[in-house]
Amino acid sequence: MTPGPTVLDRLLEISELFQRDLAREFSGTSLTTARTRVLWDLVHAGPSTQQALATRLEVSARNVTGLVDALEQAGYVERSPHPTDRRATLVTLTPPAEELMREMQRDHHELSATLLEAVPAADRDAFLRGIDAVAERLRGLVAASGAGRTAAPPIEPVP
Amino acid sequence: MTPGPTVLDRLLEISELFQRDLAREFSGTSLTTARTRVLWDLVHAGPSTQQALATRLEVSARNVTGLVDALEQAGYVERSPHPTDRRATLVTLTPPAEELMREMQRDHHELSATLLEAVPAADRDAFLRGIDAVAERLRGLVAASGAGRTAAPPIEPVP
DNA sequence: GGTAATGATGAAGTAACATCACGATATGAC
DNA sequence: GTCATATCGTGATGTTACTTCATCATTACC
Structure with missing residues (x-):
């Protein structure tokens, strides 16, 4: 029916362009898409436990540990003990x-x-x-x- | 200026939904996004050398080797010797x-x-x-x- | 006919995931 | 209070998608 690219094609192209741009902006820094998602979430949600991050980002808690490790080492984020729950860690933007x-x-x-x-x-x-x-x-x-x-x-x- | 979600927000959301849908469709099969891109490219381009695939998909030749390995093992694709260039391999859809x-x-x-x-x-x-x-x-x-x-x-x- | 570019792959490394096991702590039942 | 159970973070281990670098054919060029 539709001769040229369809809506879907266009939307997919746009998706790809976003990803490409994103990736290129970050090349050279220690930031990546996944790590930036963490930062972005912290902006909106404020200091959070890793569990909360995992839930909101829909990834495993184990994965969050790794992402936060990297962000902490690069100085984007700080881990502090949770004031009331001694099991939990609070992650805060620097x-x-x-x-x-x-x-x-x-x-x-x-x-x-x-x-x-x-x-x-x-x-x-x-x-x-x-x-x-x-x-x-x-x-x-x-x-x-x-x-x-x-x-x-x-x-x-x-x- | 704009109160709610911006155009960008919407477009990014759409991107994410596509990816999510794609990934879920493939779960259970041996197909993945990267491997499907290879198949998709082969549909449009016909039998190709791995080099050609690497160029068109904008990934390293080494990566193509791995993707084709997986696709070949799962029966999606076949490797055959290039008719004139004995260095090259032709990849064809089954x-x-x-x-x-x-x-x-x-x-x-x-x-x-x-x-x-x-x-x-x-x-x-x-x-x-x-x-x-x-x-x-x-x-x-x-x-x-x-x-x-x-x-x-x-x-x-x-x- | 010898050197240089090219095609595929082995080796090794990184990032983003996942699951499973485990230790430390919280919590709710009794 | 105590004890079973659920929860939080993380070590161990594995997969997929990538990369670069080295190697080995083979092909192309002068």
């Missing part, structure tokens, strides 16, 4: 990391604006509605366990 | 893998249609123009080496 995150947020908004500027003024409202609609639909599909498959290998040839 | 890829393409188009259906009919044209515009702008930013940073850590605190 001041330089907080400053860095503020900068990231500025860049984030700036890029958002730049991207929106690229779409013709007359189309903007419709575009925003469209994005929201697509995001919501996709959210629904993903939640509905596999209803929406980006691609699906139902058979395993010659296993 | 018939079951070809069938699988056809199915994936069908699903791909179907999902694309489903997503587009989610946006109000009156907004569709503007939405498509918007997506294209954003993709192009982003492509430009990424190409212009770091002009568009999704996030940027210019300093390395306490290294």
Whole structure:
């Protein structure tokens, strides 16, 4: 039906471009996508136990230990004993990391604006509605366990 | 300025949902995102040397060796000697893998249609123009080496 | 016909995950 | 109070996706 690239193609391309850009920005520093997710979460949630981080980031607690290890060693984050629970550790952003995150947020908004500027003024409202609609639909599909498959290998040839 | 989630937020969310869906579809099979990229490329490019795959997928030749190893073992792909260059190996999709890829393409188009259906009919044209515009702008930013940073850590605190 | 580029792979290393086992602590039942 | 049980962090171990570097064919060039 659709001749050229489909919506999906475009969206996937955009995804890929984001990842590529992200990765390149970090190359050279000790930051990575996964570690930055931790920082980003701490900005929004404030000092947290590793367990809380694991839950919110939807990764194993063991993995968080490793990520925090790296972030702590690079000075982005500090571990301190939890005031009431002696099993737990509180992870907190260091001041330089907080400053860095503020900068990231500025860049984030700036890029958002730049991207929106690229779409013709007359189309903007419709575009925003469209994005929201697509995001919501996709959210629904993903939640509905596999209803929406980006691609699906139902058979395993010659296993 | 913008109160709720920005365009960027939405786009990033969509990226994440895609990845999540993809990964879940593959869980249980021996397919992964990276391996599927190889299959996908072979569909479009036909039988290829590993070198060609490495170039097109923008990964190291060594990595391709590993990916093809896994795909070959699972029966998705076959290695054969290159007819004229005895150094090279030709990688070809097996018939079951070809069938699988056809199915994936069908699903791909179907999902694309489903997503587009989610946006109000009156907004569709503007939405498509918007997506294209954003993709192009982003492509430009990424190409212009770091002009568009999704996030940027210019300093390395306490290294 | 000898040197240089090229194709695939072994070796070794990193990052992001996962699971499992374990020790330290909290908590809730009795 | 005490004791079983659940929870928090981490060591050990394994997988996947990558990388670079070295090696070994083979091919291409002068």
